[in-house]
Amino acid sequence: MPSDYAADDDHEALLETCSDSTRPHLASGWVGAKNRWRKRQDGQRWLSVCWHRLVQSCRFLTARRFLTVLLVLITMSITYNIVIFYFENPVFPISSAWKEPRLLPLQITCSALTETRRNLSKQPEHRSMTKLRIDAKVLLFVETIYSRLGRDIAELLVHNRIKYKVDVVGKSLPVLTNLDKGKFAVIVFENLTKYLTMDNWNRELLDKYCREYGVGVVGFHPASEEVLIGSQLKGFPIFVHTKMNLKNAALNPASNVLRLTRAGETAWGNLPGNDWTVFAPNHSTYEPLEWASPNSELPSPFVSDHGAARLLYTVVQDHGTYDGIQRVLFGSGLGFWLHRLLLLDALTHLSQGQISLGLNRYVLIDIDDIFVGEKGTRLKPPDVEALLSSQKRLQAMVSGFKFNLGFSGMYFHHGTDEENAGEDLLMEHIDDFSWFSHMWNHKQPHLYDNYTHLEMDMKLNKNFATEKNIPTDSGYSVAPHHAGVYPVHEYLYEAWKKVWNVKVTSTEEYPHLRPARLRRGFIHRNIMVLPRQTCGLFTHTYLIEKYPGGREKLDENIQGGELFQSIVFNPINIFMTHMSNYGNDRLALYTFESVLKFTQCWTNLRLLSTLPVELGEKYFQMFPEEEDPIWGNPCDDSRHIKTWSHNKTCQQLPNFLVIGPQKTGTTALYSFLSMHPNINSNLNSIDTFEEIQFFNGKNYYRGLDWYMGFFPVPINSSSQYLFEKSATYFDGEQVPKRAHALLPQAKLVTILISPAKRAYSWYQHMRAHGDQVALNYSFYEVITASESSNRPLRDLRNRCLLPGKYSQHLERWLTYYSSSQLFIIDGEELRTAPVDVMNSVQKFLKITPPFDYATHLRFDKKKGFYCQIINEDKTKCLGRSKGRKYPQMDERSLKLLQRYYLSHNTALVKLLKRLGHQNIPGWLKMDLSDTMVT
Numbered sequence: 001m002p003s004d005y006a007a008d009d010d011h012e013a014l015l016e017t018c019s020d021s022t023r024p025h026l027a028s029g030w031v032g033a034k035n036r037w038r039k040r041q042d043g044q045r046w047l048s049v050c051w052h053r054l055v056q057s058c059r060f061l062t063a064r065r066f067l068t069v070l071l072v073l074i075t076m077s078i079t080y081n082i083v084i085f086y087f088e089n090p091v092f093p094i095s096s097a098w099k100e101p102r103l104l105p106l107q108i109t110c111s112a113l114t115e116t117r118r119n120l121s122k123q124p125e126h127r128s129m130t131k132l133r134i135d136a137k138v139l140l141f142v143e144t145i146y147s148r149l150g151r152d153i154a155e156l157l158v159h160n161r162i163k164y165k166v167d168v169v170g171k172s173l174p175v176l177t178n179l180d181k182g183k184f185a186v187i188v189f190e191n192l193t194k195y196l197t198m199d200n201w202n203r204e205l206l207d208k209y210c211r212e213y214g215v216g217v218v219g220f221h222p223a224s225e226e227v228l229i230g231s232q233l234k235g236f237p238i239f240v241h242t243k244m245n246l247k248n249a250a251l252n253p254a255s256n257v258l259r260l261t262r263a264g265e266t267a268w269g270n271l272p273g274n275d276w277t278v279f280a281p282n283h284s285t286y287e288p289l290e291w292a293s294p295n296s297e298l299p300s301p302f303v304s305d306h307g308a309a310r311l312l313y314t315v316v317q318d319h320g321t322y323d324g325i326q327r328v329l330f331g332s333g334l335g336f337w338l339h340r341l342l343l344l345d346a347l348t349h350l351s352q353g354q355i356s357l358g359l360n361r362y363v364l365i366d367i368d369d370i371f372v373g374e375k376g377t378r379l380k381p382p383d384v385e386a387l388l389s390s391q392k393r394l395q396a397m398v399s400g401f402k403f404n405l406g407f408s409g410m411y412f413h414h415g416t417d418e419e420n421a422g423e424d425l426l427m428e429h430i431d432d433f434s435w436f437s438h439m440w441n442h443k444q445p446h447l448y449d450n451y452t453h454l455e456m457d458m459k460l461n462k463n464f465a466t467e468k469n470i471p472t473d474s475g476y477s478v479a480p481h482h483a484g485v486y487p488v489h490e491y492l493y494e495a496w497k498k499v500w501n502v503k504v505t506s507t508e509e510y511p512h513l514r515p516a517r518l519r520r521g522f523i524h525r526n527i528m529v530l531p532r533q534t535c536g537l538f539t540h541t542y543l544i545e546k547y548p549g550g551r552e553k554l555d556e557n558i559q560g561g562e563l564f565q566s567i568v569f570n571p572i573n574i575f576m577t578h579m580s581n582y583g584n585d586r587l588a589l590y591t592f593e594s595v596l597k598f599t600q601c602w603t604n605l606r607l608l609s610t611l612p613v614e615l616g617e618k619y620f621q622m623f624p625e626e627e628d629p630i631w632g633n634p635c636d637d638s639r640h641i642k643t644w645s646h647n648k649t650c651q652q653l654p655n656f657l658v659i660g661p662q663k664t665g666t667t668a669l670y671s672f673l674s675m676h677p678n679i680n681s682n683l684n685s686i687d688t689f690e691e692i693q694f695f696n697g698k699n700y701y702r703g704l705d706w707y708m709g710f711f712p713v714p715i716n717s718s719s720q721y722l723f724e725k726s727a728t729y730f731d732g733e734q735v736p737k738r739a740h741a742l743l744p745q746a747k748l749v750t751i752l753i754s755p756a757k758r759a760y761s762w763y764q765h766m767r768a769h770g771d772q773v774a775l776n777y778s779f780y781e782v783i784t785a786s787e788s789s790n791r792p793l794r795d796l797r798n799r800c801l802l803p804g805k806y807s808q809h810l811e812r813w814l815t816y817y818s819s820s821q822l823f824i825i826d827g828e829e830l831r832t833a834p835v836d837v838m839n840s841v842q843k844f845l846k847i848t849p850p851f852d853y854a855t856h857l858r859f860d861k862k863k864g865f866y867c868q869i870i871n872e873d874k875t876k877c878l879g880r881s882k883g884r885k886y887p888q889m890d891e892r893s894l895k896l897l898q899r900y901y902l903s904h905n906t907a908l909v910k911l912l913k914r915l916g917h918q919n920i921p922g923w924l925k926m927d928l929s930d931t932m933v934t
Contacts, residue, residue: 106555106594110265110601134213136354138164138347139174139184143191149220150190152334153343159517159569160344161623162355169194173202182213185351192219192329196234207325216326216350218343220333223275230280237283237322240331244276246292246312249338255289257317257328257349260357260568261341262604267560270295277331278312285322290315290342315342326350337560341568341603361605362572362615363398365592366478366506369539369579370407371414371423372442377542378419383583384426390589391432397596401609406438406478409464427468434611436476437461437500445484445492446645454491458499475503476612478576483643485529486510487634490705493525504528504616506574511632511741513639516566521619522629524703528616533566535575537588542580544587554587558595560602567599572619574612628734630741631704652708654682654722656747656845657739659813660730661803663761664751664827667878668865670725672838675868676851679721682710692724695739696732704742721847731803733812740816747845748817753827754923755804755904756889756897759783762800764886771796780893783900801900807907819915826921834866898927 138157142150145168157164165184167174169191176183187210189195195217198206209215224242232239247270253263271292279286291311318327328346330339347355379387387403395401405426413420426433439445440461448454465472477500479485484492485507496502507529510522519531536557541547547554557563567573581588599605610618620627634640635650658673660666670690673679685692694700694707711722729735730750739746763782766774773792774782785797803809813822823844830837838853860867860875867877905927909920 106558106590106597108594108597108601110597133180134182134185134215134351134354135178136163136351137184138162138186138188138355139176140164140166140188141169141190141194142166143169143194147190149333153188153190155515155517156334156340156343156569159565160357162347169198171199171202173205176205176209177213182209182215184215185354186216186218186347188218190220192221192233195219196236207323210325214352216320216328216346218328218330218346218350220330221277223273223333224277237281238286238316238329239280239282240277241280241312242277243274244278244312244331245274245295246271246276246278246314247295249290249292249314249336251290251338251342252288255287255317257289257342257345258604259345259348260359260603260605261338261345262602265601267338271332272335273332275332276314278314279316279329279331280313281316283322285319287317287319288313288315289317289328290338315339337565338602340565358571359605360571360608361567361599362608362610362618363401363567363596364404364572364574364609364612364615365588366404366406366436366574366576367579367582367588368406368438368478368480368576369442370405370426370438371410371412371579372408372438373411373415373578373580375415375419377580377583378415379422379426379579379583380418381422381425383586384422384429386586386589387582388429388432390593393593394596397600398607398609402432402434404434404436404476404612406436407461407465407470408438408440408442408480409461409468410441412464412468430468430470434474435465435470436474436478436612437465437472438478439480440464442480444481444643445479445495446487446489446643447483448489448491449645449647451491451494455495455499458495462499472500474612475501477502477505479505481643482507482509482639487632487640487644488524488703488705489645490525490703493527496527497525502527504530504612506530506532506576506612508532508534508576509639509643511630512637516562517569521623521626523620523627524629524701528620530572530574530612530616530619531570532574532576533570535563535566535577535588535591537577537581537591539578539580541587542578542584544585547587554591555594558591559598563591563595564598567595568603568605571622572615574615629701630738631700631707632741633744634704636744648708649713651720651722652711652713653743654711654724654746656721656723656749657729657743658723658725658727658749659735660727660750661758661809662727662730663758663765664727664753665825665830666725666727666751668834669749669751669825669830669841671868671878672834672853672857673723673725673841675853675856676721676842676847678847678851679723680712682722682724683712685710688726691726691728693726693728694724695735696726696728700738721845731805731809736813736816746817746821748813748822749825749841749844750810750822751825751827751830752806752908752921754927755806755901756894756927757923758804759800759897760889760893761886762803763796766796780890780896783893783896804901805904807904807911810908810911822915824912824915824917826923828921828923831865901927 140150140153140157144150145166150166154164154166165174169189187206210217221240221242226242228240228242230239230241247268249267249271250265251258251261251263255263276292278292279288288311290313292314294312314331316329318325318329320326326349328342328350330343332339334340334343344357348357391401391403413423415423437458438461440457443457445454448457462472464470477496479492483489485505486509496505503526505527508516508519508531510520510529510531511518516534519533521528521530523529536547536554544551544554549556575592577588596607599607632640633650633653634644634648635653641650658666658669667690670681674681681690682692684690692699692707692710699706710724729739760779763774763779773796777785777793777796782793782797783800785793787794789797810822810824823841825837825841834857835853838857839850842850856869857866858869858875859865860877863877865877867875870876905924908924909928912920
């Protein structure tokens with residue numbers, strides 16, 4: 001370094017040759033070097049003056065003077081080194097004004113960040129009239145159900161709530177049309193080779209479908225074990241080169257496929273994997289969508305005439321001018337984050353807008369635990385100032401953005417003096433943030449067994465908020481450690497409503513923490529529960545050195561990784577962070593500013609924010625099907641058990657269900673089971689007697705606590721079997737899904753009799769209970785009622801006929817439960833030989849020791865069925881309504897019902913054989929034979 005700065009001119013010239021992204025770093029380094037040189041020059045001048053004066057004073061040297069000079073020289077040497085080190089290392093803590101080091105911001109520069117207003121109105125919608133002829137569904141062809149890429153594609157579709165069907169490539173195609181409408185909007189092949197080598201018959205059918213309905217194809221070229229150079233794809237004027245090692249990917253800004261994805265930037269660095277395929281088209285139908293540069297020398301034809309490496313096409317668009325079918329071909333899988341975005345855009349383009357994701361993304365960042373935290377980790381005044389500054393920068397990217405602060409008032413001013421000053425500064429800026437209530441003492445709500453105590457603590461936090469002028473009308477609250485929201489703690493919801501008028505909350509735990517793509521919302525007690533996303537920051541990650549994997553892993557999460565993809569794939573993003581993330585290294589500020597900048601660089605998304613209540617309303621407008629909750633079993637998740645009220649027990653749920661249907665003998669089975677000393681049924685319901693009817697009606701919305709209240713806690717859980725009988729469960733459309741979510745290991749018992757006989761028995765049952773429709777119409781009039789008939793008559797017709805479609809309802813149950821969990825009882829055999837049936841039931845349920853029903857059941861001639869033996873002379877039978885004698889069904893109705901149930905009974909025979917039943921029930925053979933004779 002010269003003593004003057006004549007080299008500055010050369011430096012400025014050098015800066016002019018640098019890229020926009022490099023120039024600021026080089027300029028900054030140059031200025032820093034000049035400043036350090038000036039400081040060093042000043043230090044050297046000072047030392048030179050001191051040395052000159054020392055020499056002048058030592059003209060006459062004596063032994064004493066010599067020792068003095070030597071001591072002075074040593075002191076000056078030490079001082080010189082300290083000074084020079086200080087000048088060259090200004091952050092060295094030698095000054096009392098030393099500041100804590102902060103995490104330097106991630107350098108993200110792109111043209112999108114310099115635009116004052118981003119014009120998103122020009123993004124193509126890809127819509128056409130043809131979309132009316134196709135369903136918004138993807139047909140995904142995989143090699144096997146275990147294929148890695150196939151699973152990645154399916155997971156991406158699930159995350160974006162895109163409907164799909166998976167089919168293993170084989171000898172036949174699935175049904176592609178339904179009447180005059182196409183069942184699929186896009187066909188995706190995880191292995192392009194399987195599409196190219198498909199047998200002629202299937203290929204012609206598939207291509208005809210694609211042309212007729214305007215359906216496009218997505219194909220992924222598989223990794224190749226051998227190197228292919230200029231190999232032509234079968235049947236197409238395009239060539240491939242495999243086993244490529246690439247770097248620096250960029251997008252074609254002229255492509256009409258891009259909608260969500262934004263072109264204009266370069267993903268610098270090596271692309272993941274070394275088995276990329278690149279495409280070399282030989283027809284105008286092809287246009288590059290993505291290209292990259294080689295990491296090594298290339299053979300012809302990938303080198304220009306001048307010897308320079310060409311840009312290599314890694315994703316290409318086929319406009320369909322060659323054979324009438326549009327396609328998008330990928331030279332690698334979804335391991336490269338940019339391909340996930342491109343696949344979504346390809347689906348939108350090729351489906352002509354039928355599969356289309358909105359471009360609005362809402363972002364809410366909760367800062368939890370305000371005023372909570374150990375001394376030394378809490379916010380100081382500079383941290384609060386940094387929070388405000390960061391918020392202003394985020395507001396420039398996210399319209400309407402404010403940090404949302406959750407407070408626990410009990411710990412206000414519990415830090416150091418400097419941290420308490422930081423809290424005072426927060427109070428001065430109350431209006432600059434949004435606020436929500438946490439818990440007064442940060443205690444988990446599910447630990448409160450007493451509602452009064454929980455309500456009292458909430459009121460303490462509200463009183464604190466009132467005293468400090470913190471807003472109390474946000475309608476939003478979050479419970480500590482996910483507790484009480486899910487699994488639901490009913491006291492929490494009640495207190496929230498009463499004290500804070502909470503309308504919306506959020507959790508990561510519904511239905512489970514992982515996988516994040518399956519998180520959903522629900523509504524309980526009129527409180528909207530929104531899914532919360534993870535950003536990678538938790539209470540223990542307040543220093544970069546404590547972040548798992550370090551800064552490299554965090555940056556990977558931000559730049560195309562999980563956090564970035566969360567924002568892209570979720571229309572509403574709620575992130576929970578903690579106060580400690582915003583002090584110390586200020587990890588959260590670094591993380592969110594960086595990922596939102598990256599999102600603006602690479603997508604055309606509109607980043608927005610609004611109040612939590614409005615977010616809740618928007619969420620359920622988008623996904624109304626999620627309003628109904630699905631109660632899972634807390635015992636199946638260790639995280640759920642930890643946040644479940646400790647007065648609950650996993651043994652307080654039934655081991656098996658008697659699911660019906662009605663009028664087949666379920667009450668008799670219920671009484672026989674209740675006789676067993678080791679079997680306990682649910683407590684009776686005031687409204688429905690022995691039936692709870694939880695999974696198929698409004699009772700389901702009362703919640704899990706209400707349901708479990710019907711089951712006594714077993715004295716000895718190892719010898720007690722709990723069961724529930726609700727005959728209306730059998731044909732309920734939502735029941736199997738709900739039951740399996742809560743009781744996945746439960747066994748199922750059903751009873752079947754002739755569906756015609758069951759329908760007639762239900763009609764007579766309604767007459768006996770004074771139903772006016774049944775009293776005013778004959779059975780034949782009921783079962784022949786049309787859709788133009790009055791509503792009560794149609795309802796009675798449906799309750800008579802629909803449960804008898806046995807195979808249809810059993811198939812629905814078998815969608816969720818395995819065949820080994822299902823036991824089917826012949827209702828006629830239960831009436832005539834209950835002892836044999838009950839022995840079989842005990843064996844199926846694996847109940848030991850077995851109960852001797854032969855000594856406890858006796859046939860009652862007056863009743864016409866078996867009853868419980870009380871003593872040698874007396875029996876206990878079912879009530880008067882059971883075993884009632886009805887007039888015989890008229891012949892015309894019987895023949896009509898046999899014809900009506902013909903296809904259903906035939907399907908039932910096939911189902912029973914598939915389930916391994918050797919003997920077909922006599923009533924089923926009779927119904928089928930009589931029908932065939934007729």
